[in-house]
Amino acid sequence: MDNFIVSARKYRPITFDSVVGQGHITGTLKNAIHNNQLAQAFLFCGPRGVGKTTCARILAKTINCERMTERVEACGTCDSCKSFQNGNSFSIHELDAASNNSVDDIRSLIEQVRIPPQSGKYKIYIIDEVHMLSQAAFNAFLKTLEEPPSYAIFILATTEKHKILPTILSRCQIFDFNRIKVEDMAQHLAAIAQKEGISYENDGLHIIAQKADGGLRDALSMFDQIVSFSNKNISYQSVIDNLNILDYDYYFQLLDRIAAEDAAQALLIFDKVLNNGFDGGHFISGLASHIRNLLVSKEPATLKLLEVSDNIKRKYLEQSQALGSGLLLSALNIANQCEINYKISKNQRLQVELALLKMCHVSAAILLSQQGNFVPSASTEQKKKRPEESLVSAEPSSANVAVAKAAMPIISAPTVVSEKLRATPLPVGPNIANEVGEAPQTNTAKRGWGKVSSSIDVPNLNTIFEEKAREESEENDLVQGNAYNEVTLNTFLSKWNSYAEGLKKTTRVTLYTIMTSSTPRLNGTTIEVDVENAVQMDELKVGKIDILNYLRVELNNFAIDLQGVQVEMTKVRKPYTSQEKYQAMLSKNPALETLRKAFNLGLS
Structure with missing residues (x-):
């Protein structure tokens, strides 16, 4: 049995044209060779597995080739090319700086540079992982790198350019290698599979390319592993089983359940994911990426941003057309917040399940926000009730209120819903400030709830219905007329005291105390009454309509209004x-x- 050679070595590029996904690098190098404009030092930078060392070897072999082709490629048949391929070339030297990083190693290299090449035109030194050199080694190498002999060329390769001294960087031509695109990687894997007689599915190769994260060497290693696992039959299912990847179908099914507001099935899908051995944090991260892809699929111009196969791309396109942008943006915001809180949570599963429940109620919250007729009626009796009792008796029903409360975290998302909320009230419960999380609170005080302070002036969701209902009720209950007779202070005080005396015979003692404890002021048609605290202010607001209805008729002026002024009392x-x-x-x-x-x- 022949020794097996891994694909990363067996199909390592040997010409510039065979390098995958680095056309901007290979084109520049070929032009430099063709125009005889080779620099004395090159620095190849980029993540692992993108072709830095491979390009360095191709460059070294090509510039020493005795019969270079018209396409500026090494012939592969001359003595120089054969000696390089056999690993016994005297003109091309490779040094691993990770294990040869001392100043003595660099001094030995400098001594070798002084010796001219025995064959070929150039003597090339390839130094891999050059960032591992010590400070003293860099300093010893600096002078030789700046003024080497005419026949010496240095090719440095590194994954961490920021660790190299600026003085070294200034003496090199720097080439930045990109991560290889998923599409280019999938095509390269398909070509290898055809050469090896391996059956494959394009969806499976795309999953391998995505998992490799831009590194072709990683992709080839996974490719060999899956070939062995699937017995030379690379299918989509075999790839996700072997690489422990969450199937797209989980997310497509989950989004369908979220759109249908089926919270039970959404939780069951998540439970199935956990039972298959996947982590909840990995699941919520994948869900956020899935929702992002759906948003990208909304516009044909951005469809090319999806790094998936054509079959999966069609699925994204179909589902994105069935879901609204408001739902997707709100769900993405919830998923992102869940991912932030996941690691610090003691009950991580609950975090994900809570996020899924919120997503399932997003559609209901959007629907409620688009309907502007959910304003509860407010009578005088309801004003005297506690806030909790008023909310229970108000329309819409408590079930709808619970739905809206569960989905309220979406309001902070930059969606159409958040804009409409400013003009359209939502039915919310008394604890909405705690459930919204990042939603700002206002400094408006609600009776019995205390004061909530904020630097942002936005509508108070806690009192939005009560205040609106109160204003409408006051406008409807006040007597109206066309008479606007001039009112003197003495006449006004006489009628004011007369009404106050009438309160003695009723149970409204607090209102009587307010009206008689200090002399009211008549500022034009506005009556200003001093009150000592919020309790007296609320009592004055309750009795305001009855007072004004009496004074407007008695004084024959229907423009009179009443305003309480809270003053600081010094006891x-x-x-x-x-x-x-x-x-x-x-x-x-x-x-x-x-x-x-x-x-x-x-x-x-």
């Missing part, structure tokens, strides 16, 4: 301790301090 505290009593006496007679000092008196 004088009765002295209790000896020190406080002395200070009170001292404030009335400062001479007491002189008397105390004269007789050296103390406070008992």
Whole structure:
């Protein structure tokens, strides 16, 4: 049995034209050779497995070839090419800087550079992983790299260019290798499969190329592994089974369930994913990528951004047309927030399940936000109820409220929904501020809930219905008329006190106290009443309509309005301790301090 050679070695490019996905590099090098404009030092940078060392070897072999072709490629038949292919060339030297990184290794290299080539025109030194050289080795190498002999060419390769000294970088022509595109990699794998007589599916090769993350060497290693696993029959299913990759079908099914608001099936799909051995964090990350691909598929111009096979691309296109952009953007925001919180959560599964439940309620929240008729009626009796009781009795039903609350985190997403929310109120519960998370709160105070402060002036979702209903109710309940007689202060105070006296016979003692504790001010047609606290302010607002209806008729002026002004009350505290009593006496007679000092008196 012959020794097996891995595909990464067996199909390693030997000409510039056979290099995959680096046309900008190979084209430049071929032109430099053709025009005889070779630099003294090259630096090849880029991630692993993209062809840095391969291009360095091709360049070294080509510039020493005795019979170069018209396409500026090595012939492969001359003595120089054969000796290089056999590994016994005296003109091309490779050095691994990872294991030869000392200053002594570089000094030995410098001594070799002084010897002219025994065959060929150039003496080429390929130094791989050059960033591993020590500081002293770089300094020792600096002078030789700047002014080498005419026959010496250095080709440096590295994956970490930022670790190389700027003085070294300034003496090299720098070539940045790109990650190889998924499509180019899949085509290269298909060509190898045809040469080896291996049956394959394009979807499976695309999955290998995506998993390789731009490195062709990684892709070829996975290709060999799957060939052995599938017995030379590379299918989509064999690839995802061997590489432990989440199937696209999971995400396509999940998005269908989310669009149908089927939370139960969505949770079952996630449970199936966990039972197959996949991590929840990997699942939510893949879901975010899937939703991103659906958004990309919305426009034909961005469809080319999908690095998937044509068959999968068609599936994305079909599902994206069936789902709205608002739903996708909101779901993507929820998935992104879940991915951020996943690692720090103690119950990670719950994090993902909560995100899926929110996604399933996004459609309901969008529908509610687009309907502007869910404003609960507010009567005088409802105003006196607690906020919790008012929300229970208001339309829409509590079930719809729960749906809207569950989906509220989407409102922070940059969607059409967030813009409509400013003009259209949503039915929400009292704890919506905690459930929204990043949604800003306002500094508007709601009765019984305390004050919530914020630097952003946005509508208060907690009171949006109550305030709107209250304003509409006040406009409807106030008496209207066309009379606007001039009102004098004495006449106004007479009617004001008359109404206040009438309150004595009722149970509205608090309102009577407010009206009689301080003299109201008449500012044009606006009555200003001082109140001491928020409780009195609320009581004044409740009695405002009855007061105005009485005064407008009695004074024959229907433009009169009432406004409460909360003032800071300074309460004088009765002295209790000896020190406080002395200070009170001292404030009335400062001479007491002189008397105390004269007789050296103390406070008992």
